[in-house]
Amino acid sequence: MSGAxxxxxxxxxxxxxxSASGPVLVDFWAEWCGPCKAIAxxxxxxxxxxxxxxxxxxxxxxxxxxxxxxxxxxxxxxLILFNDGQPAKRVVGAKGKSQLLEELSEFI
Amino acid sequence: MTETREVIxxxxxxxxxxxxxxxxxxxxxxxxxxGEPSSTSDQPGGQLMLTTDVENYPGFxxxxxxxxxxVNFRAQAERFGAEIVTDKVTRIDFSSxxxxxxxxxxxxxxxxxxxxxxxxxxxxxxxxxxxxxETRLIGHGVSTCATCDGFFFRDxxxxxxxxxxxxxxxxSFLTRFADKVTLIHRRDELRASKIMQQRAFxxxxxxxxxxxxxxxxDGENSLTGIGVRNVTDDRRSDLDVTGLFVAIGHRxxxxxxxxxxxxxxxxxxxxxxxSTRTNVEGVYACGDVQDDYFRQAITxxxxxxxxxxxxxxxxxxx
Numbered sequence: 001m002s003g004a005x006x007x008x009x010x011x012x013x014x015x016x017x018x019s020a021s022g023p024v025l026v027d028f029w030a031e032w033c034g035p036c037k038a039i040a041x042x043x044x045x046x047x048x049x050x051x052x053x054x055x056x057x058x059x060x061x062x063x064x065x066x067x068x069x070x071x072x073x074x075x076x077x078x079l080i081l082f083n084d085g086q087p088a089k090r091v092v093g094a095k096g097k098s099q100l101l102e103e104l105s106e107f108i
Numbered sequence: 109m110t111e112t113r114e115v116i117x118x119x120x121x122x123x124x125x126x127x128x129x130x131x132x133x134x135x136x137x138x139x140x141x142x143g144e145p146s147s148t149s150d151q152p153g154g155q156l157m158l159t160t161d162v163e164n165y166p167g168f169x170x171x172x173x174x175x176x177x178x179v180n181f182r183a184q185a186e187r188f189g190a191e192i193v194t195d196k197v198t199r200i201d202f203s204s205x206x207x208x209x210x211x212x213x214x215x216x217x218x219x220x221x222x223x224x225x226x227x228x229x230x231x232x233x234x235x236x237x238x239x240x241x242e243t244r245l246i247g248h249g250v251s252t253c254a255t256c257d258g259f260f261f262r263d264x265x266x267x268x269x270x271x272x273x274x275x276x277x278x279x280s281f282l283t284r285f286a287d288k289v290t291l292i293h294r295r296d297e298l299r300a301s302k303i304m305q306q307r308a309f310x311x312x313x314x315x316x317x318x319x320x321x322x323x324x325x326d327g328e329n330s331l332t333g334i335g336v337r338n339v340t341d342d343r344r345s346d347l348d349v350t351g352l353f354v355a356i357g358h359r360x361x362x363x364x365x366x367x368x369x370x371x372x373x374x375x376x377x378x379x380x381x382x383s384t385r386t387n388v389e390g391v392y393a394c395g396d397v398q399d400d401y402f403r404q405a406i407t408x409x410x411x412x413x414x415x416x417x418x419x420x421x422x423x424x425x426x
Contacts, residue, residue, distance in 0.1 A: 096144030
């Protein structure tokens with residue numbers, strides 16, 4: 001298990017998602033988004049607790065607008081869970097830890 | 109055995125955190141139950157977490173960002189020993205002292221905490237329109253957070269509904285990204301402060317649609333338009349917008365207190381004149397949860413200070 005959260009860019013996104021062995025939760029965020037910052041520590045906690053079942057990665061929408069556009073992200077934070085390379089679950093808006101874990105329960 | 113605290117503060121906007129600063133400095137070791145993250149104003153830090161520049165909070169001549177101001181409030185409360193937990197209160201039993209306070213499962217036999225005195229500062233949250241498709245299209249054109257989502261509406265046409273300071277601030281902020289912002293208001297004048305109004309009138313990207321209400325929200329996977337009605341002649345028309353930001357007012361977060369604390373018909377908690385005392389001895393209410401008139405960060409902070417001092421003196425009298 002790793003537990004570290006990596007940052008994906010336009011260049012690394014597809015490759016990382018396609019080659020992942022388990023589910024990958026991608027957090028679309030930006031520096032100027034308050035609710036995004038509010039859930040960052042929760043994602044850190046989930047990453048360290050569930051690191052063996054779930055990979056968490058971040059996409060900064062300022063740096064990688066193309067990826068956000070491709071997945072029709074129109075609100076942040078948006079979390080998209082990719083399973084076998086395909087988007088399988090989408091959570092829009094900041095949530096508390098218990099609520100988030102419940103949303104993700106079928107994958108972890 | 110559940111621990112009993114002298115003061116528990118429920119909510120963490122300007123009112124709750126000011127109460128925390130004062131009661132921490134009074135050596136009452138307050139516990140602040142700050143709420144849980146969300147993309148609405150019902151979140152730790154409260155409504156200011158969704159704003160940009162706060163220009164009317166004294167002490168910051170150049171203004172300060174709302175979230176930054178709240179980070180400062182929180183740090184100041186922690187500096188004096190306030191303990192802050194990131195969770196949502198799910199139930200309070202006001203029927204006997206010490207009061208029972210639950211987080212997590214509200215049906216648990218034992219409360220998570222007990223408190224000799226309680227300071228209620230749960231604030232208010234934005235009203236939604238309550239019409240079809242609104243909730244389904246949140247995050248797909250309908251937004252509860254202009255600062256979060258404005259970025260995704262570059263060069264598009266957006267509608268903002270409302271006529272108060274929040275609506276004007278959102279409309280002005282959104283012109284950074286949008287090609288055009290139509291401000292839809294059900295009256296023919298704004299309620300916003302004069303300086304905000306002037307700024308909006310001077311902004312060439314903002315158009316005003318007076319005397320109109322939104323009746324319909326269209327869109328399958330994302331917002332494609334809205335239907336509006338002129339309230340003076342009932343004429344209906346359509347507006348091709350891809351973004352919709354609702355700022356039509358607030359309702360107090362008082363659902364937990366129904367049947368236990370006195371509240372007005374509007375849901376706002378009732379406090380004694382010139383005081384933050386509620387109808388239950390040892391329970392104080394401050395900030396927007398008991399104020400439907402001023403609703404400013406500075407008045408919320410002021411009433412938070414009052415609540416802390418009143419709670420402290422009451423605890424001393426026991």
